[in-house]
Amino acid sequence: MAISLQFCRISARAELPLPETRIFRQRKPSSVRCSAAGEADSSSEFDAKVFRHNLTRSENYNRRGFGHKKETLELMSQEYTSDIIKTLKENGFEYTWENVTVKLAESYGFCWGVEHAVQIAYEARKQFPSEKIWITNEIIHNPTVNQKLEEMEVKRIPINDGKKQFDVVETGDVVILPAFGAAVDEMLILSDKNVQIVDTTCQWVTKVWTSVEKHKKREHTSIIHGKYSHEETVATASFAGKYIIVKNMKEATYVCDYILGGGLDGSSSTKEAFLEKFKLAVSKGFDPDQDLIKVGIANQTTMLKGETEDIGKLVDRTMMQKYGVENVNNHFMSFNTICDATQERQDAMYKLVDEKIDLMLVVGGWNSSNTSHLQEIAEERNIPSYWVDTEKRIGPGNKISYKLMHGELVEKDNWLPEGPITIGITSGASTPDKVVEDVLVKVFDIKRDEALQSA
Secondary structure (H helix, E strand, C coil): CCCCHHHHHHHCCCCCCCCCCCCCCCCCCCCCEECCCCCEECCCCCCHHHHHHHHCCCCCEECCCCCCHHHHHHHHHHHHCCHHHHHHHHCCCEEEECCEEEEECCCCCCCHHHHHHHHHHHHHHHHCCCCCEEECCCCCCCHHHHHHHHHCCEEECCEECCEECHHHCCCCCEEEECCCCCCHHHHHHHHHHCCEEEECCCHHHHHHHHHHHHHHHCCCEEEEECCCCCHHHHHHHHHCCCEEEECCHHHHHHHHHHHCCCCCCCCCCCHHHHHHHCCCCECCCCCHHHHCCCEEEEECCCCCHHHHHHHHHHHHHHHHHHHCHHHHHHCEEECCCCCHHHHHHHHHHHHHHCCCCCEEEEECCCCCHHHHHHHHHHHHCCCCEEEECCHHHECCCCEEEEECCCCCEEEEECCCCCCCEEEEEEECCCCCHHHHHHHHHHHHHHHHHHHHHHC
């Protein structure tokens, strides 16, 4: 059977056998605490890298599937692919239906990491048809896919007072780690419970973990470009030593100004003010006077590519100014951890907003970071842009509820202009093609009703 659209990529990947060995761990610390950003806070003898290395070789660990790829890909193709998207791709990413011309971004929607995560989760249910299956977070940031997993009785770990209640998980249960990964303290809990762990963490996320581990080994503080409460950044911080999380260029500038003693733009002030500003975004015991002497850059993989690059350049210049060009390599480390899929979708969006379009539709989960940055690109070009997570946000009639890039919810009447229109459309890396199709069908229906009324 041929798998159409974007699922063809995943079926071509070879599966390698995973050696099965027992875990032989170093003596575990007596307690593991989790800070606001989620790092495991334990005795110095605990090595998160060694622990995860051994965990991945456990007989209770799987990240390559269970031999049900063909069946699960068939099911995913039925549920998530789209004839409308297929038509657009076959016609150079542009097609006209009656009085609506649609231009699709050349890179959009499900990335390989997301496809892999969802497919492995589907395999887990097929492999364990009667076992309780839990997942530590949403598998991806898309309500349609998450609803499908709920219908398959894959249950989220309940949260009470902001803390996950792992006591519901029992020996013999199956626990899925989502595409964003899981923090070290969560892996420790699950390892001790002797559950079957199904790891769908994206390979680009684990690449960032490797980077912060290198920072830690060389006693550099990790400056992580991300959102401190985002699941992926929580997991990344748990593998770091000292760290600080900056959300954007403004926060990075504040940090660099502090490093230079106010010599950059004067935005920073006292140590106390610094710690108050970043109280939820630093490692335990963080001291900006000591912990910003040697730094490395890492990022949440879904952040805006250009901003991550600009932050890296700013920190590099700051350390050169502080310590001299000849000494910068002793004070600054940088590895390329920008996700290819994120970069490709953003590049395609920049190309699309340069074309002649009347408005933009951005389709993706409202809690999706990578989708928010696609919306940001359109807003920066002053293009009317509407970010929706499902087709249910459109209607009744010519009305829409949508989000702006910073999360503000907006409702608008008569959002589709009268007459022939050209719409640009893209979707986040967690968005199935079928969701995009459903949104476009709503648009076609509105324009068809308009034509009938004016006839």
